[in-house]
Amino acid sequence: ETPNLSVVPAGTGLFPRQPSAVRRLPSIIDELKRQFSIILFDAGGAEDSQVETLVRWTDASYLVLPLGAHTVEDLDGVISLLQRCAARMMGCILTNVTVETVS
Numbered sequence: 001e002t003p004n005l006s007v008v009p010a011g012t013g014l015f016p017r018q019p020s021a022v023r024r025l026p027s028i029i030d031e032l033k034r035q036f037s038i039i040l041f042d043a044g045g046a047e048d049s050q051v052e053t054l055v056r057w058t059d060a061s062y063l064v065l066p067l068g069a070h071t072v073e074d075l076d077g078v079i080s081l082l083q084r085c086a087a088r089m090m091g092c093i094l095t096n097v098t099v100e101t102v103s
Contacts, residue, residue, distance in 0.1 A: 022050050029057045052085045061087040066095050
């Protein structure tokens with residue numbers, strides 16, 4: 001009910017694993033760019049190759065992390081991956097939201 005804000009439900013809450021779904025991302029992102037000035041994607045749980053694909057089609061990247069849920073080594077790995085993908089890192093957002101995983 002917020003003016004000028006549209007939200008697409010997360011579905012299962014997991015980043016798609018099917019190669020066919022990942023291949024469709026560029027065309028989906030292009031369509032969304034025609035309709036919206038800002039688009040936010042949550043790629044939590046994405047595999048390295050999926051992150052590489054998504055980063056190619058985005059203008060900026062942020063890490064969104066729940067406080068205390070990750071080790072320094074976890075973060076080093078993610079940041080290294082994003083750097084290898086030439087992601088334009090804009091910052092990090094720390095939350096106190098509990099993250100639930102879907103199994």
